[in-house]
Amino acid sequence: MTTVLAVSNQKGGVGKTTTVVNVAAFAGLAGKRVLVIDNDPQANATSVFAAGQGTGTVYGSQEPVATSEEGVWICPATADLIDDERRLSKQDAGRFALRRRIDALRPSFDLIIIDCPPTLNYLPMNALLAADHLLLPVQTEYFALEGLTQLLAFLEDLRVDSGAQCDLLGVVLTMFDQRHPLSHQVAAEITKHLGQRVFTTPIPRDVALAAAPSHGQSIVRYDPLSPGALAYAVVTKEILRGLK
Amino acid sequence: MTTVLAVSNQKGGVGKTTTVVNVAAFAGLAGKRVLVIDNDPQANATSVFAAGQGTGTVYGSQEPVATSEEGVWICPATADLIDDERRLSKQDAGRFALRRRIDALRPSFDLIIIDCPPTLNYLPMNALLAADHLLLPVQTEYFALEGLTQLLAFLEDLRVDSGAQCDLLGVVLTMFDQRHPLSHQVAAEITKHLGQRVFTTPIPRDVALAAAPSHGQSIVRYDPLSPGALAYAVVTKEILRGLK
Numbered sequence: 001m002t003t004v005l006a007v008s009n010q011k012g013g014v015g016k017t018t019t020v021v022n023v024a025a026f027a028g029l030a031g032k033r034v035l036v037i038d039n040d041p042q043a044n045a046t047s048v049f050a051a052g053q054g055t056g057t058v059y060g061s062q063e064p065v066a067t068s069e070e071g072v073w074i075c076p077a078t079a080d081l082i083d084d085e086r087r088l089s090k091q092d093a094g095r096f097a098l099r100r101r102i103d104a105l106r107p108s109f110d111l112i113i114i115d116c117p118p119t120l121n122y123l124p125m126n127a128l129l130a131a132d133h134l135l136l137p138v139q140t141e142y143f144a145l146e147g148l149t150q151l152l153a154f155l156e157d158l159r160v161d162s163g164a165q166c167d168l169l170g171v172v173l174t175m176f177d178q179r180h181p182l183s184h185q186v187a188a189e190i191t192k193h194l195g196q197r198v199f200t201t202p203i204p205r206d207v208a209l210a211a212a213p214s215h216g217q218s219i220v221r222y223d224p225l226s227p228g229a230l231a232y233a234v235v236t237k238e239i240l241r242g243l244k
Numbered sequence: 245m246t247t248v249l250a251v252s253n254q255k256g257g258v259g260k261t262t263t264v265v266n267v268a269a270f271a272g273l274a275g276k277r278v279l280v281i282d283n284d285p286q287a288n289a290t291s292v293f294a295a296g297q298g299t300g301t302v303y304g305s306q307e308p309v310a311t312s313e314e315g316v317w318i319c320p321a322t323a324d325l326i327d328d329e330r331r332l333s334k335q336d337a338g339r340f341a342l343r344r345r346i347d348a349l350r351p352s353f354d355l356i357i358i359d360c361p362p363t364l365n366y367l368p369m370n371a372l373l374a375a376d377h378l379l380l381p382v383q384t385e386y387f388a389l390e391g392l393t394q395l396l397a398f399l400e401d402l403r404v405d406s407g408a409q410c411d412l413l414g415v416v417l418t419m420f421d422q423r424h425p426l427s428h429q430v431a432a433e434i435t436k437h438l439g440q441r442v443f444t445t446p447i448p449r450d451v452a453l454a455a456a457p458s459h460g461q462s463i464v465r466y467d468p469l470s471p472g473a474l475a476y477a478v479v480t481k482e483i484l485r486g487l488k
């Protein structure tokens with residue numbers, strides 16, 4: 001039984017790509033066959049797992065390629081996703097293009113995880129219509145709170161208008177800094193609104209998580225015992241347990 | 245002589261809004277009449293300077309409102325900017341809507357500074373076609389390097405295809421952490437490519453900059469002697485000197 005996760009949040013820089021890369025790597029380490037779909041024209045996930053290998057996009061002829069992380073493949077991206085988005089927004093069934101593509105890939109993988117750009121446009125729309133669940137990274141900082149209602153309303157509209165099956169799997173709190181009251185205040189505010197749906201382990205701010213991508217590695221391969229790695233290991237376990 | 249700055253970068257979370265809010269506040273403190281334009285559907289700048297006051301958008305009936313920062317007004321935003329963007333993308337001269345609006349506002353201000361969403365869609369396009377210069381915040385982390393070429397190519401296309409006057413005023417390095425080699429490596433890489441155009445003072449990572457917005461304040465009012473405040477004071481001085 002394959003599970004498809006969309007990792008989306010229109011707030012920028014909250015740790016979407018970092019969550020996709022490291023949850024994928026830990027799930028692969030745990031024996032799952034994992035496919036990462038880079039659905040962001042910035043192609044940051046591609047620069048970690050398949051630098052220079054993106055010739056097309058998931059909406060075109062791009063096939064999955066193996067990565068150097070155990071059990072992880074990626075469907076790389078290029079900036080051409082910007083043109084794909086413009087084209088899809090003008091087609092009747094353009095919002096279901098990614099779902100059609102992913103339905104054909106499901107049989108080969110246990111987990112498919114989609115990285116999204118920081119918008120509420122056609123690319124995240126495609127991801128939410130293709131996914132079984134939304135995994136929502138939220139930075140523990142003030143601006144991060146603002147957009148949550150917008151995003152959950154966007155998802156609800158897709159469920160009502162376009163028959164999306166996707167529901168909120170959970171919130172991953174990111175860049176949590178024990179020393180700063182702001183982190184605790186924002187985490188408490190999010191837990192007040194979303195309670196059970198917040199994964200218990202916040203991801204700490206850890207420079208190893210920011211350094212790993214410059215080596216083309218997940219945190220598993222770059223520094224597996226770092227605080228960031230240990231937190232992503234626990235969160236991945238909670239995610240996989242939640243998918244049973 | 246009014247100057248219009250667009251603050252844009254499709255990489256998310258690099259400090260666009262933080263730069264808009266704090267450069268505006270220091271320029272106001274220095275005696276300039278400053279207008280902030282919130283051109284981002286997330287409306288983060290609005291939540292700092294005019295929480296709850298956005299009823300329309302700059303593309304509709306929204307007029308500038310005073311803020312509690314000396315010399316600073318804001319044209320607030322709502323999520324309706326998403327609808328504006330869809331509508332503008334279908335109109336022939338939709339890309340010049342913001343320029344028309346700002347040209348009518350220029351006589352009342354010395355400096356107009358536009359906050360943009362983390363995309364290369366119609367809203368940043370409008371800002372770059374309305375602005376005299378691009379102020380480019382770049383986080384000193386690995387992913388931040390990837391998108392620079394895309395953004396500068398986007399600006400160049402607008403100059404060639406749409407007659408944009410906007411040029412790159414300079415790069416503000418943000419979230420610089422003295423202790424981490426990654427910050428130094430990325431800063432060196434950016435300076436290698438853009439040399440003279442990088443403002444000499446990087447903005448340090450400083451929790452006061454992240455805390456100030458939760459009090460509805462710029463860093464000038466929240467913690468004017470913090471490392472983040474001192475750096476934004478120096479960068480604002482460099483920006484204003486560059487505009488002469």
Ligand SMILES: Nc1ncnc2c1ncn2[C@@H]1O[C@H](COP(=O)(O)OP(=O)(O)OP(=O)(O)O)[C@@H](O)[C@H]1O
Nearest residue numbers: 012013014015016017018118204205206210256385
């Ligand atoms: N827990 C963490 N500790 C320290 N740095 C982090 C952490 N998580 C992410 N980062 C760094 O913060 C920056 C933003 O993270 P990332 O790029 O994953 O966010 P994003 O939501 O994918 O951004 P975008 O909105 O542009 O797609 C990156 O430089 C990343 O390496």
Ligand SMILES: Nc1ncnc2c1ncn2[C@@H]1O[C@H](COP(=O)(O)OP(=O)(O)OP(=O)(O)O)[C@@H](O)[C@H]1O
Nearest residue numbers: 012141256257258259260261262362448449450454
């Ligand atoms: N120098 C800094 N030190 C510490 N925190 C910072 C700094 N600059 C910005 N921040 C915080 O980092 C987060 C991202 O900054 P900000 O929201 O200004 O970026 P942005 O580029 O406007 O994001 P978006 O792409 O979503 O519009 C915010 O929580 C902000 O308070």
Ligand SMILES: [Mg+2]
Nearest residue numbers: 016017040044
């Ligand atoms: Mg990303």
Ligand SMILES: [Mg+2]
Nearest residue numbers: 260261284288
């Ligand atoms: Mg912003």
